[in-house]
Amino acid sequence: MAVDVPDFHVTPFKVVIPARLGSTRLPRKVLRPLAGKPLLQWVWEAARASAAQQVIVAADDTQVLEACAAFGADARLTASTHQSGTDRINEIAQAAGWSDDTLLVNLQGDEPLMPPSLILQVAELLAGGLGADNATQCQPQQ
Numbered sequence: 001m002a003v004d005v006p007d008f009h010v011t012p013f014k015v016v017i018p019a020r021l022g023s024t025r026l027p028r029k030v031l032r033p034l035a036g037k038p039l040l041q042w043v044w045e046a047a048r049a050s051a052a053q054q055v056i057v058a059a060d061d062t063q064v065l066e067a068c069a070a071f072g073a074d075a076r077l078t079a080s081t082h083q084s085g086t087d088r089i090n091e092i093a094q095a096a097g098w099s100d101d102t103l104l105v106n107l108q109g110d111e112p113l114m115p116p117s118l119i120l121q122v123a124e125l126l127a128g129g130l131g132a133d134n135a136t137q138c139q140p141q142q
Helices: 039-048 062-071 085-096 116-127
Strands: 013-019 054-059 074-077 103-106
Touching: 013 039, 013 085, 013 116, 039 054, 039 062, 039 116, 054 062, 054 085, 062 074, 085 103, 103 116
Parallel strands: 013 054, 013 103, 054 074
Antiparallel strands: none
């Protein structure tokens, strides 16, 4: 997938992808095949194409770790008791010893069509000194 990413100068940022195998609405969603790849692989590839300094999958199950290893992703096992992806990301950040100044982008593991340029734009906005601790990209209703 060739993607044009704008030539921004961004503070280095990391992407953490919470990936929960135990989805209740669509079980095993992150490992379901989409156009010949696990859905999660599409998400990881978009994150890698975004200019992120580091991309980590925060998994709740060893099956997700195995799938990530097959396509070359850095994946870490997190507690299965977490209530949210944010909790998973926090566990990764704490274990890595990242400072409070580390710029993290939360990219959900079930968003295979996320443009890399949008991931970079989120990082740019957070790094832009707006005083926000977190942000969510959205589009006004038409």
